[in-house]
Amino acid sequence: MRIIIKILAVAAALWVATQLVAGITVSAASTTEKVGTLLAVALLFGVVNTVLKPVIKLFGCAFYVLTLGLFALVVNAGLLLLTSWIAAQAHLSFHVEGFWAAFWGAIIVGVVSWLLDLIFGD
Known part of the structure; x- marks a missing residue:
């Protein structure tokens, strides 16, 4: 049930x-x-984050420390761009146009997800 809410x-x-x-x-x-596309992309984004984010954190640890965590914004933007590319390969109608759209989109997705997690809890 928790996964469905997430x-x-x-x-x-x-x-x-x-x-x-x-x-x-x-x-x-x-x-x-x-709605179906957004649900599929959300699932895809979750899988991409689950698989790649720990690996990126491991290898990019120095950048996280050096930038006081701001490198995470760049990583999240890259993961959103990757999700857009995978969605295109899966013939889903979701598209992110460039790094800056991904950057601001990743910030919005992070903030809104955090707020919804506060409301609905773990």
Whole structure:
């Protein structure tokens, strides 16, 4: 049940990012397809974060320390870009246009996910 709530929270956060960041789009035709795309991308984003983020933290530890953790913003933007690329390969209508859209989108997804986690808890 916890995983489903987390996927729904990330899907909602991705939707907020599509509304606030001009370079992040979901180009599905109907509302049902948009919701399905956001849920699939949320699941995909969770898998990418679960698999790659620990590896990146391990190898990029010096950058995290050197930048006092701000390197995490760049890593999150890169993971969002990677998720967009994988979504395109899976023929999902989710697209992130460039680094800066991914950067601001990752910040929005992080903040909204955190707020929803506060509301719904672990």
